[in-house]
Amino acid sequence: xxxxxxxxxxxxxxxxxxxxxxxxxxxxxxxxxxxxxxxxxxxxxxxxxxxxxxxxxxxxxxxxxxxxxxxxxxxxxxxxxxxxxxxxxxxxxxxxxxxxxxxxxxxxxxxxxxxxxxxxxxxxxxxxxxxxxxxxxxxxxxxxxxxxxxxxxxxxxxxxxxxxxxxxxxxxxxxxxxxxxxxxxxxxxxxxxxxxxxxxxxxxxxxxxxxxxxxxxxxxxxxxxxxxxxxxxxxxxxxxxxxxxxxxxxxxxxxxxxxxxxxxxxxxxxxxxxxxxxxxxxxxxxxxxxxxxxxxxxxxxxxxxxxxxxxxxxxxxxxxxxxxxxxxxxxxxxxxxxxxxxxxxxxxxxxxxxxxxxxxxxxxxxxxxxxxxxxxxxxxxxxxxxxxxxxxxxxxxxxxxxxxxxxxxxxxxxxxxxxxxxxxxxxxxxxxxxxxxxxxxxxxxxxxxxxxxxxxxxxxxxxxxxxxxxxxxxxxxxxxxxxxxxxxxxxxxxxxxxxxxxxxxxxxxxxxxxxxxxxxxxxxxxxxxxxxxxxxxxxxxxxxxxxxxxxxxxxxxxxxxxxxxxxxxxxxxxxxxxxxxxxxxxxxxxxxxxxxxxxxxxxxxxxxxxxxxxxxxxxxxxxxxx
Amino acid sequence: xxxxxxxxxxxxxxxxxxxxxxxxxxxxxxxxxxxxxxxxxxxxxxxxxxxxxxxxxxxxxxxxxxxxxxxxxxxxxxxxxxxxxxxxxxxxxxxxxxxxxxxxxxxxxxxxxxxxxxxxxxxxxxxxxxxxxxxxxxxxxxxxxxxxxxxxxxxxxxxxxxxxxxxxxxxxxxxxxxxxxxxxxxxxxxxxxxxxxxxxxxxxxxxxxxxxxxxxxx
Numbered sequence: 140x141x142x143x144x145x146x147x148x149x150x151x152x153x154x155x156x157x158x159x160x161x162x163x164x165x166x167x168x169x170x171x172x173x174x175x176x177x178x179x180x181x182x183x184x185x186x187x188x189x190x191x192x193x194x195x196x197x198x199x200x201x202x203x204x205x206x207x208x209x210x211x212x213x214x215x216x217x218x219x220x221x222x223x224x225x226x227x228x229x230x231x232x233x234x235x236x237x238x239x240x241x242x243x244x245x246x247x248x249x250x251x252x253x254x255x256x257x258x259x260x261x262x263x264x265x266x267x268x269x270x271x272x273x274x275x276x277x278x279x280x281x282x283x284x285x286x287x288x289x290x291x292x293x294x295x296x297x298x299x300x301x302x303x304x305x306x307x308x309x310x311x312x313x314x315x316x317x318x319x320x321x322x323x324x325x326x327x328x329x330x331x332x333x334x335x336x337x338x339x340x341x342x343x344x345x346x347x348x349x350x351x352x353x354x355x356x357x358x359x360x361x362x363x364x365x366x367x368x369x370x371x372x373x374x375x376x377x378x379x380x381x382x383x384x385x386x387x388x389x390x391x392x393x394x395x396x397x398x399x400x401x402x403x404x405x406x407x408x409x410x411x412x413x414x415x416x417x418x419x420x421x422x423x424x425x426x427x428x429x430x431x432x433x434x435x436x437x438x439x440x441x442x443x444x445x446x447x448x449x450x451x452x453x454x455x456x457x458x459x460x461x462x463x464x465x466x467x468x469x470x471x472x473x474x475x476x477x478x479x480x481x482x483x484x485x486x487x488x489x490x491x492x493x494x495x496x497x498x499x500x501x502x503x504x505x506x507x508x509x510x511x512x513x514x515x516x517x518x519x520x521x522x523x524x525x526x527x528x529x530x531x532x533x534x535x536x537x538x539x540x541x542x543x544x545x546x547x548x549x550x551x552x553x554x555x556x557x558x559x560x561x562x563x564x565x566x567x568x569x570x571x572x573x574x575x576x577x578x579x580x581x582x583x584x585x586x587x588x589x590x591x592x593x594x595x596x597x598x599x600x601x602x603x604x605x606x607x608x609x610x611x612x613x614x615x616x617x618x619x620x621x622x623x624x625x626x627x628x629x630x631x632x633x634x635x636x637x638x639x640x641x642x643x644x645x646x647x648x649x650x651x652x653x654x655x656x657x658x659x660x661x662x663x664x665x666x667x668x669x670x671x672x673x674x675x676x677x678x679x680x681x682x683x684x685x686x687x688x689x690x691x692x693x694x695x696x697x698x699x700x701x702x703x704x705x706x707x708x709x710x711x712x713x714x715x716x717x718x719x720x721x722x723x724x725x726x727x728x729x730x731x732x733x734x735x736x737x738x739x740x741x742x743x744x745x746x747x748x749x750x751x752x753x754x755x756x757x758x759x760x761x762x763x764x765x
Numbered sequence: 766x767x768x769x770x771x772x773x774x775x776x777x778x779x780x781x782x783x784x785x786x787x788x789x790x791x792x793x794x795x796x797x798x799x800x801x802x803x804x805x806x807x808x809x810x811x812x813x814x815x816x817x818x819x820x821x822x823x824x825x826x827x828x829x830x831x832x833x834x835x836x837x838x839x840x841x842x843x844x845x846x847x848x849x850x851x852x853x854x855x856x857x858x859x860x861x862x863x864x865x866x867x868x869x870x871x872x873x874x875x876x877x878x879x880x881x882x883x884x885x886x887x888x889x890x891x892x893x894x895x896x897x898x899x900x901x902x903x904x905x906x907x908x909x910x911x912x913x914x915x916x917x918x919x920x921x922x923x924x925x926x927x928x929x930x931x932x933x934x935x936x937x938x939x940x941x942x943x944x945x946x947x948x949x950x951x952x953x954x955x956x957x958x959x960x961x962x963x964x965x966x967x968x969x970x971x972x973x974x975x976x977x978x979x980x981x982x983x
Contacts, residue, residue, distance in 0.1 A: 606850070607850050607851065607852075610850040610852045611852070611853075611892075611894060613852075614852065614853040614854065614894060615894070616894075616897060619897075621897075621935070621936050621937075622893060622894055622897055622935070624936075624937055625893030625894075625897075625935060625936050625937030626892065626893050626894050626937075627937075628893075628937040629892050629893050629894075629937060632939070644937060644938060644942060646936045646937055646938070648936070
């Protein structure tokens with residue numbers, strides 16, 4: 140037991156006491172090309188060539204597609220018992236396999252197509268202590284890849300896991316997270332732009348179209364990063380190639396159009412469609428011609444994308460519509476893209492260390508970022524413009540409102556003048572026909588000397604009452620029948636008191652009737668006055684009942700007396716019946732006179748309510764109960 | 766004790782008739798009659814009467830001005846306007862100036878004493894048209910002022926009962942009928958009317974204050 144404990148613990152304790160071994164950078168290797176189908180390394184007798192890592196196939200074996208085996212050696216003296224690890228600088232192949240001392244310690248099962256997923260994670264494989272031996276150790280790396288994508292093998296690092304791991308994490312951050320974050324940014328910028336495009340549906344601004352195109356482009360760029368997948372469906376083949384190539388380059392035409400629209404340039408629709416033509420070639424060519432098109436197509440599309448975007452950028456820069464700040468942004472964006480392109484070119488040509496990742500994955504996000512910033516600027520500008528325009532409009536609306544109000548006032552004044560003229564004409568005719576004539580007849584009565592002074596006094600009082608009613612008629616509230624009836628009673632109260640007749644007054648609240656003009660109200664007033672005085676003068680009644688109420692969509696006004704009655708068929712002129720009929724017709728009401736000799740008279744006026752008349756006339760809430 | 770009456774009327778015929786009518790009434794005492802507003806006001810200052818009868822169309826100062834000054838100086842003085850038509854515009858202006866009623870010139874039946882006694886008890890005649898106008902107007906006061914002005918407005922808005930009375934009168938009912946309709950004593954109608962008149966003149970003054978405040982005069 141103790142022995143067991145000692146055998147386990149002693150090396151551990153010994154290791155704890157020792158300093159950590161350094162990280163070994165393995166740069167010397169033997170390499171040989173192998174059969175893709177073969178998973179075992181070629182025999183040592185094969186043509187192993189000595190070489191230095193990193194090995195960029197694009198430089199060392201241009202055009203090569205297949206498998207290369209690398210054999211690396213390192214020496215471990217007194218390696219302390221702890222966990223060790225291998226790290227490959229970045230994933231620069233389709234597939235890796237790593238063996239140590241004849242044992243597989245790890246590998247990748249195939250990496251997504253580098254055209255859609257331009258991230259370069261570093262690879263990290265832990266190695267159990269038991270696989271290592273003091274002295275020489277051998278590492279075998281199988282690399283499956285394609286020289287056209289600059290595949291190859293980076294330097295291989297070996298060391299204690301605990302010191303190698305932070306290094307790997309650091310690399311991971313630079314080589315993966317930057318690209319993912321850029322993709323996310325592009326994706327959300329695209330979503331936002333598309334939302335803004337939809338929301339501003341009514342704005343004809345060129346900025347709106349630019350926003351839409353930009354949104355489309357950014358969405359295409361960002362989608363793979365967000366979904367964390369690549370368009371890597373199905374088996375490799377022409378269809379997959381077609382879709383992949385199409386998707387990889389789909390961002391460029393919308394971006395170019397967005398740049399053009401942003402500088403208020405609107406190419407003809409046909410020209411814009413032309414921008415998309417190369418995409419069609421991407422989709423069609425691989426299928427039509429077969430897999431052989433691939434390298435040529437990729438190269439051609441690189442040229443097409445550059446032409447589109449740099450051409451659009453150059454045109455935008457030349458446009459006077461683009462303000463200085465936006466041009467500066469565009470120049471910066473283009474410069475950044477050129478820098479990224481030069482970096483990748485150098486990587487391919489071996490000018491730049493092969494361990495460094497490709498940066499062309501950042502091209503599209505950088506471009507969209509630049510375009511997005513320009514758009515934001517443009518939007519801010521157009522917002523300011525809209526605010527200014529709105530202010531302008533408000534001022535215009537206010538001015539127009541004032542004009543309309545002035546016109547309205549003038550119209551009202553005209554209408555009022557006309558109403559006043561009409562009123563004046565009416566009063567004149569009243570004076571002329573009624574009061575004037577009556578005064579003349581009273582005058583002649585007085586002059587004749589035959590009349591009693593009392594009779595003349597009574598006639599004059601009647602005239603005064605008539606005059607007061609005329610004065611009242613000027614201030615009758617519009618459409619108010621209650622006021623008409625009430626004022627007639629008020630003015631006739633002396634005559635009523637003198638006659639000794641009992642008056643029963645039953646007046647409900649009546650609705651205001653909109654189409655009762657002052658003229659009609661005057662007729663109504665005279666109708667009521669005549670109906671009442673008829674009853675007073677001729678009926679010899681003991682009681683007169685006056686009532687008004689709403690019945691069956693009409694106002695009904697009744698004058699009922701219990702006097703001697705009249706024979707309606709023998710029209711009694713002295714009773715003023717034709718006058719009543721004439722006034723009723725003028726008001727637009729139906730007159731119904733019912734009388735029998737000795738059994739009183741009822742005069743009923745039915746005035747139909749116009750549609751939409753509501754009850755409750757007076758401006759008051761409380762009405763007295765009876 | 767007789768009610769002391771002072772008359773300001775420029776038409777000598779009317780003046781003589783009214784004074785004769787007053788002299789014929791045992792309960793009235795015609796103190797003086799004047800043809801101009803200035804003379805009338807001077808006479809009031811010297812010997813304040815109980816009732817002042819004023820014609821609106823005076824040769825020197827307007828009848829309304831006479832009412833305004835007299836009402837301001839002698840709050841207890843009952844002022845009555847003499848008018849030929851009793852038309853809305855004139856009567857309202859007089860009521861606002863501080864008059865408490867109006868007297869129609871050339872009435873057949875009423876002895877002037879009845880009207881004057883009515884006035885003293887508050888029951889000056891009120892035409893339906895004027896009642897209707899007051900309904901709209903005194904309510905409008907209420908709606909027009911809010912907040913701190915509410916308290917002031919309260920002095921010039923109608924109570925429900927006052928509104929009921931004005932409503933009945935505006936529908937042509939006389940005072941007796943109005944009293945029956947509302948189930949109150951005729952005297953109560955008079956009391957309410959007196960209060961309404963006061964509100965009207967207070968209202969017009971309050972309005973003037975509001976107006977002045979708005980115009981920056983106060």
